[in-house]
Amino acid sequence: MSVRAKKHLGQHFLKDENIAKKIADTLSFSGYEHVLEIGPGMGVLTKYLLQKDIITHVIEIDSESVEYLKNEYLKLADRIIEQDFLKYDLKQVFKEETFAIIGNFPYNISSQIVFKVLEMRNQIPEFSGMFQKEVAQRICSKEGNKVYGILSVLTQAFYESSYLFTVPPQVFNPPPKVDSGVLLLKRKENFILPCDETLFFKVVKQAFQQRRKTLRNSLKTFNLSDNLKANVIFGKRPEQLTVDEFIALTQLVGVDDLNR
Numbered sequence: 001m002s003v004r005a006k007k008h009l010g011q012h013f014l015k016d017e018n019i020a021k022k023i024a025d026t027l028s029f030s031g032y033e034h035v036l037e038i039g040p041g042m043g044v045l046t047k048y049l050l051q052k053d054i055i056t057h058v059i060e061i062d063s064e065s066v067e068y069l070k071n072e073y074l075k076l077a078d079r080i081i082e083q084d085f086l087k088y089d090l091k092q093v094f095k096e097e098t099f100a101i102i103g104n105f106p107y108n109i110s111s112q113i114v115f116k117v118l119e120m121r122n123q124i125p126e127f128s129g130m131f132q133k134e135v136a137q138r139i140c141s142k143e144g145n146k147v148y149g150i151l152s153v154l155t156q157a158f159y160e161s162s163y164l165f166t167v168p169p170q171v172f173n174p175p176p177k178v179d180s181g182v183l184l185l186k187r188k189e190n191f192i193l194p195c196d197e198t199l200f201f202k203v204v205k206q207a208f209q210q211r212r213k214t215l216r217n218s219l220k221t222f223n224l225s226d227n228l229k230a231n232v233i234f235g236k237r238p239e240q241l242t243v244d245e246f247i248a249l250t251q252l253v254g255v256d257d258l259n260r
């Protein structure tokens with residue numbers, strides 16, 4: 001018995017056991033007791049997680065995959081969450097506990113997965129897995145790079161991000177049209193930003209909405225400080241700013257007009 005791949009769920013099953021093991025080995029499995037795998041499918045990665053000294057949970061939207069997993073991995077049966085990762089409140093399972101996240105992620109929702117991890121960063125010290133190569137590169141890219149954007153800045157503000165390796169299409173069934181890339185995010189020791197964090201998210205998102213414009217133009221709706229340091233930063237375009245400069249920028253803007 002095997003699961004029929006469904007395109008709308010981004011199902012591309014990994015056939016290569018060595019790569020599955022290599023992905024499972026990217027996490028340190030230390031400093032937390034639980035790991036959550038998103039989208040286990042037929043469990044190619046799950047079986048290596050089950051060999052680790054960690055409590056493995058999986059969340060899978062596809063009932064056919066869930067049936068398969070229940071039959072194949074009896075040890076896992078109580079920790080299969082049949083839900084949409086994006087909609088499910090993970091506090092129901094983890095409460096205030098910390099946990100790592102891993103997966104060969106469905107590409108159609110990969111950015112949303114990262115945003116949800118960022119929202120729950122207090123509980124997620126490590127995150128690793130496979131994305132479409134370009135998305136993995138974007139998350140890890142630095143200022144000045146043409147793919148540097150919202151995902152890069154927000155992720156790197158809280159996590160050390162490393163692009164680990166590239167995976168070619170032919171190791172999947174069915175093969176996707178593009179290469180894949182595996183990355184690792186390790187939460188920074190001090191991940192509390194020295195600025196208003198809600199405002200930081202807003203500033204970064206608004207700055208990149210018009211990436212060709214200077215920040216003075218794209219952040220017009222905010223109450224901008226007027227001093228030398230501010231004027232230097234406001235004269236730049238968002239893709240030129242380091243993560244630390246975005247934090248400094250957030251310290252220099254007031255509440256936006258919409259919130260006054």
Ligand SMILES: C[S@@+](CC[C@H](N)C(=O)[O-])C[C@H]1O[C@@H](n2cnc3c(N)ncnc32)[C@H](O)[C@@H]1O
Pocket residue numbers: 009010011012013014015038039040041042043044045059060061062065083084085086103104105106107109
């Ligand atoms: C790229 S496949 C990977 C499957 C398996 N881990 C592997 O490596 O062969 C992505 C998996 O994510 C599941 N999935 C898609 N959308 C999901 C969602 N919103 N929540 C949870 N799982 C989802 C799919 O059903 C599929 O099993």
